[in-house]
Amino acid sequence: AERIVVIGLGRFGTSTARTLHGLGYEVTAIDIGEKQVADASGFVTLAAQGDGTDEDLLRSLHVEQSDVGIVAQGESLEASVLATLVLKRLGIPWVVAKAASDLHGELLRRIGADQVVFPERDAGTRLAHSLAVRQINDYIPLTPTTGVAKLPALPHFVGHTLAALYRDANLPLSVLLIRRGQTLISAPADEERIQVGDELILAGSDRAIDAFANGRE
């Protein structure tokens, strides 16, 4: 299995380590705090207490054999930047680092981070878009004004065909897929009737998705 090292077990690092372990990866996790290490030992291959910027410690844990490194600390810029640098010096082919600001992200890229993530910033954008359409459960931006949204089958959808919903809405929008239980119906026909419990994946402008979901013209 691919080997992944996660440095920093805050909310983000813990979630990443736990999900990777569930997907079958071999995960080594390092944190400076005793409690975080003790909690993690239940869902990673190896949990070690120590400083992620300490190259000797990382070598002693054979971290240089990892396929991916994840630097998941946010509060201290110094720890984040030094840990990223050390992982690249150890020769890890793909290093992901979490950034707290654009400037922090730029710094990480310049010292060799292969991917920079902004968990809180992205969550804020997603929430703001989903407030525009209260029913949206999830959203992938495509352009500044269009996106792909996941919507539950709302009461005024159930029992209607897609053709009827499109006619009512009269908007540039399309239902790309319907999830019905564990079945995925992609490119559904216009005659498909929406059932209770369906989930719809739509694409279109934010305004069109908003009007479609709220049953407005």
Add this chain to the structure above:
Amino acid sequence: AERIVVIGLGRFGTSTARTLHGLGYEVTAIDIGEKQVADASGFVTLAAQGDGTDEDLLRSLHVEQSDVGIVAQGESLEASVLATLVLKRLGIPWVVAKAASDLHGELLRRIGADQVVFPERDAGTRLAHSLAVRQINDYIPLTPTTGVAKLPALPHFVGHTLAALYRDANLPLSVLLIRRGQTLISAPADEERIQVGDELILAGSDRAIDAFANGRE
């Protein structure tokens, strides 16, 4: 315009307030720190310094006229829970609160939060899935093993038709949409040829998306 109050201007609160302001909402932001309030005055309608759990302060800012309230503090459970309670007592119809753990989330729901978000946990899940397929830019989970992924047009896709890519991949997977510049091509025909700069929205099992993106059987 709909009125929204945001309490707490950390990374998440700032991103939410900034995006909402950009979408045309009237945003009031409150933070206990002077610097956060000064920084926010450039991208919100009103920025005020003070304690989000102080009901008199919120009334003096006419917060009870808001359509949505967002509690964006994470470190202190007490501040998060009390601010959520105060917003519901003021009669705000939709209150979103950020939670740092499942238990915190449950507590918020029981005292009346209409929506609970877990920015760091969700970002960890998304990152873990995207590491399975390095090229995934974004991901919406559909079932525990399937999802919708956004992928750039990879070098081995460009110039090929979807039919050829499906034949090579031989997997249960479908391309729901292609974004080409500002144009969205939904339910693309099999003869559609992928161009440089396209972005693909795919649906299928994680394993199928992984094999498709990495050009493996």
